[in-house]
Amino acid sequence: MTYKHYLLLLALFLSSVTCTGNKKGADTANTNVAESGIPDNQTSVADENQPVLDERGYIVRVxxxxxxxxxxxTAGETFNLSDMRGKVIMLQxxxxxCGVCRKEMPFIESEIWQKHKDNPNFYLLGIDRDEPLEKVQEFMKQTGVTYPMALDPGGDVFALYAERKAGITRNVIIDPSYKIAMLTRLYNEEEFSEMCKVIDELLRDK
Structure with a gap:
C-alpha cells in the first residue's frame, strides 16, 4: 500500500466516524422533541408568563x-362588572x-332569571361573542330570553375567562366577595342543576 493510499483510507475512516456521531446527536435531539413536543432551545408552552388552561379551556379557576x-x-347601557360587587353574579x-347555547338559554330564563330577577342581590348578564346588535336582539327573540345581554366585540371579555379559541357555551358564577364560585361548560342537566343550587346557596347566605 502506498502512502497516498494510506492517507485516503484514513480520511474515509475519519469521515465515517464523524458522520455517525452527528447522526446519533441528531437522533437524540429528535427523540427529545418527540417526547416533549418542544425543542430544547425553546421554552415550554406552560411558560410561567402564560395562563395554564384546564381541560375545558378556562384560564381562570374557582x-x-x-x-x-x-x-x-343591548339596551344601550354601560355595564361595569365592578359595580356588581357584593352581589351574586352569573355571566353567560x-x-x-351556538346550538348548545340555544338549548340552554330557555332554562336559564325560566329556572334562574325568572326566579331571581327581583332579588337585588342577584345579577345575570348574557355576553354575546362578537356579533352585531341587530343579530343579538333577534337571537334574544328567538330564544325567548328577557335577561340583560351585552355585546362583546372581538370576544375580548370572553378571552379574560377562557382561551380565545375555546368553545363558547359556558357560565361563570361569581360570589359576593367577587371571587369565582363555579365554572360550567356546555349544557349538562346535572351540572345545570348544581349551578342552580350554588346560586341559591350564595343568595341564602346574603
Missing part, C-alpha cells in the same frame, strides 16, 4: 378574583350560532 370588564348592553357566554 376561587380566583373575577376579571373586571366594561361592556355595552353565548352566540347566536
Amino acid at each position: 376561587g380566583d378574583p373575577a376579571p373586571e370588564f366594561t361592556l355595552q348592553t 357566554f353565548t352566540a347566536s350560532w
Whole structure:
C-alpha cells in the first residue's frame, strides 16, 4: 500500500466516524422533541408568563378574583362588572350560532332569571361573542330570553375567562366577595342543576 493510499483510507475512516456521531446527536435531539413536543432551545408552552388552561379551556379557576370588564348592553347601557360587587353574579357566554347555547338559554330564563330577577342581590348578564346588535336582539327573540345581554366585540371579555379559541357555551358564577364560585361548560342537566343550587346557596347566605 502506498502512502497516498494510506492517507485516503484514513480520511474515509475519519469521515465515517464523524458522520455517525452527528447522526446519533441528531437522533437524540429528535427523540427529545418527540417526547416533549418542544425543542430544547425553546421554552415550554406552560411558560410561567402564560395562563395554564384546564381541560375545558378556562384560564381562570374557582376561587380566583373575577376579571373586571366594561361592556355595552343591548339596551344601550354601560355595564361595569365592578359595580356588581357584593352581589351574586352569573355571566353567560353565548352566540347566536351556538346550538348548545340555544338549548340552554330557555332554562336559564325560566329556572334562574325568572326566579331571581327581583332579588337585588342577584345579577345575570348574557355576553354575546362578537356579533352585531341587530343579530343579538333577534337571537334574544328567538330564544325567548328577557335577561340583560351585552355585546362583546372581538370576544375580548370572553378571552379574560377562557382561551380565545375555546368553545363558547359556558357560565361563570361569581360570589359576593367577587371571587369565582363555579365554572360550567356546555349544557349538562346535572351540572345545570348544581349551578342552580350554588346560586341559591350564595343568595341564602346574603
